Amino acid sequence: MHLNPMQREAVMATEGPLLILAGAGSGKTTVLINRIYNILMFGSGSDSDYVPEWADGAAIDAMNGESEDAARLAAVNPCPPWQILAITFTNKAADELKSRLSAMLGPEGQDVWALTFHSACLRILRRDCEKLGYTSDFSIYDTSDTLSLVKRILKDNDIDDKKFSPKAMLSYISNIKDRMLTPDQFSQIADFEGDLYKKMVSKIYREYARRLFEADAMDFDDLILNTVRLFEEYGDVLEYWQHRFRYVLIDEYQDTNAMQFRFSELISGGRHNICVVGDDDQSIYKFRGATIENILTFEDRNPHCRTIRLEQNYRSTGTILDAANAVIRNNTERKGKELWTDHEKGDLIELYVAENEHEEAQYVAGQILKGYSQGENFRDYAVLYRKNAQSSSIEFALKRNGIPYRIYGGMKFFERAEIKDILSYLCVILSPNDNLRLERIINNPPRGIGAKSIETASEIAIKEGTYLFDVISRADLYPELSRPAIRMREFSNMINELKYFAQNNPPDAVFDELLNKTGYVRVLEEKNTIEDAARIENVKELKSGIISYMEESGDNTLAGYLASVALYTDLDNMDRDDDCVTLMTMHSSKGLEFPHVFLVGMEETIFPGAQALGDSTEMEEERRLAYVAITRAMKTVNLVCAMQRMIFGQTTSNRISRFVEEIPEELRHANVIPRGYAFSDRAGSSYRMKSESGFGADYNQFHGGSSYGSSGQRGYSQIHSSGNPDRPGSSIVLPAKKAEPAVISDINEGDRIKHRAFGEGTVVKLSPMGGDYLIEMAFDKVGTKKLMLKAAAQYIEKI
C-alpha cells in the first residue's frame, strides 16, 4: 500500500532472476521485507497468471474483496519461511531483517534464513564438512590469528618478512583463494611463470593451508570457499540445498567477490529464483576482492532477468542528494543513476576549515553541543572518518566536552590478550591439534614450559609426523624433553580433563572449570595491579557473553559459541537506544542513517587516501566511499578539514579534498566559525582572555580553492591557490592563528553557571589539571558533568 510503483514491482516479481538497483535510502530494506512477506503469503501468486481449476466466478469475486479468504485465494503455492535464504553482508543487517520479519510475521519470521555469507556457509559446513576432512567442530581463525600464523610460517622457514610482509602474504593468499585456486594449482602457475616471488607465495600458501587444516580451522575465506567446494564436489549436497531454498535474496550484491558470486550461482542454480540487490555506486570493498562486475554483468548472464531501479530517496534532503549526485557523477565506471527526492532542499552543506586536528575535533564537539542545546539528541549525530586512527582526536574532544559517544570498529573486546587467551584455551579443549592456540596458552599462565622446550617438542612432532600436543602428552618418552616432561604431562592431562568435562557440560560450566583448573584469574589476582584488575573484569564479562550466547541462540555447544565470537564485530551491538554520538569509519557506516553527519579529515591524502592519488580505479572507489558517506545524512552534512595535522608525529598540511570541490558551490556554505574562546569580548562575561582576542573574522569563505598557504596575521588572511591550474586565482579565506586558550579568572566553586547545552547548574569542584582546570558541575536537569575548562568555557556563562 505504502510502496511506490517501482518498489511494488520489486516486491511482486517473485519468479526468476531479478536485479534491483537500489540507490542509497531508497527503501531497499522495506522492499526486501515486503518481498519476503509476499513470498511467504502468496508464493508466486503476485507474479503468475495461473488460475486454479476450482476458481469459479464466486472465488474471483471473493478475491476482489478484502476478506481473509481473498488472501488465501490469491496465493499460489505459498512458501514456508525456511525455504527462503536472505544473505546480507553484516550481522547487523541480518539481525535487522530478522527482527523486522518477526515483527511482521510473528515467531515464524525466525525461520527465514537471514544470515551473512559467512554464517550461512558456516551452517552449511557444520552439516557436511566431514566430507572435506574437517570435524563438525572446526574452529575459525580471525584476522589476527591468520596474521600470527603467517608470521609463524615465515619464521619457521627463515623467510625474510621484509621481502614477504605477513600482511601482503595474507592479502595475496586471500586473492588466490578468491580465484579458487588450490595450493597445487597456484604452484603450477608460479612454476609455469617462473616467477620467484610467486613461487615463494605459493610455498607460504601451501604451508598456510596445511597448518589451518591440521588445526581443524578455517579462515574467513575458507568458510565460503569450502562451501563452494562442497557444492561442486558433492552433487547431492548441492541438490539438497538447491531444493531447500526456493527463493534466494542477496543484499549488497556489489560487494560480492568471486567466491561469493559462485556460491550465489550454485545455491540458486535449481530454480533460478535469485534476487540480487545492490548499488554499483556504493561498492566500497574492492580491496577485499569485491568485483563490481558481479552486479554490472548480472543482466547479461541472466537473459530472462528483470531489472528494477529504485531511485527515489526517502532519507535525505534535496541538497544532500544533489551534493552526492554531483560527487559520484565524476566516476566513469557506473551504470548511471540519479537519486531524487520530493523532500525539500534543506540546509546547505556546511564546510569548516580548522586550524589543526584538535580544532577540527573541537568544532565537531561544539556543533554537537549546539544542536543538543536546541533539542537534538546525541544519537542523531555521527562523526565519520576515513580511517580509525582519526578517531582519537575526536574522541578526546567529545570526552572533554562531556558528550557521550560510542565508537565502532575493530573488535576491541575480543582482541584483548586475556580474552584471546581464554578463547584459545577453549579452542584447544575442542581441538588440541590447534598448534597456534596451543602455543599461545601452553605457558600462560607460566607453568615452566618455555620456548626452547616447545621448539624441541615441535621438532619431534615434525620428525614423527604427529601433532605437537601428542608429543607433549608423551613427553617422558623423549630424553630431550626430560626436564619439562612432568610439566608437559600435567598440562596435557589438564587439557584432557577439560576436554572430557566439555563433553558433558555446557560452555559456561566449561568456562568456570577452565579458570579453576588453569588458575588464569588467580595468577592475575596475585599480581594485583590496576591493569590486571581490568583484565579480570574482562574475563568475567566473557562469561556473561557465553551465557547470553546460549540464551539467545539456544545452542550450547562450545564450537558454536567460538564461531559466533569469530564472526562477531563491534558494529553488531550498536544500539540506538543509548543517547550517544556515533563514531565510525565511513566504511562501517554503510547501510546506516543519521540526521546529522560530520565528515572529518576532508583532505587530500586522507580522503581520498594517499594510495588513491594517481590511480583512477582506486580514486573511483574513494569517490564511491564519499558518496556512501554523504548519503548517510538525513538533514545536515558537515564537512570538516584541517589546515595542519599531526601524522606519525609530524606536522603535515594537506589540500582540501577534491570531493569537497566536486560539490557545487551553491550547495555549500562556508560556515560561521565558532569564535574560539569568544567570551573574551562578550559583554557581561566574567571571563577574561589571557592573551589575544579570538578571530577577527566571523566568516570563513571558501571558494573552492585548493591550496593552503601560511597564515599568521591577525584577523584573517587570504591565500591564493597555487596548485590548481584549472582554477587560477581561486582563493580561500581562512581564520588566522587562534589565540591561546583562556585561563579562568574569577570562577569559583559554588558559583551558579549556565551551560549552553546542559542548562543551569552549580560549580561543584574546580581542580587544576595539566595547565587547565577540571570543572565539575552539578546541573539542575542533567546531573553532574566533569569538563575541562578550556574547552568548556565557551559554553559556560556565570549567572
Next chain:
DNA sequence: CGCACCACAATTTTT
C-alpha cells in the same frame, strides 16, 4: 623465565 629497555616500522577500509 620474566622483565625492562631499545630499535624499528608502520600506518586503509572488514566479514
Next chain:
DNA sequence: TTGTGGTGCG
C-alpha cells in the same frame, strides 16, 4: 605517535 619484536640482564 603508536605498537611490535628483539635483546640482554638479573
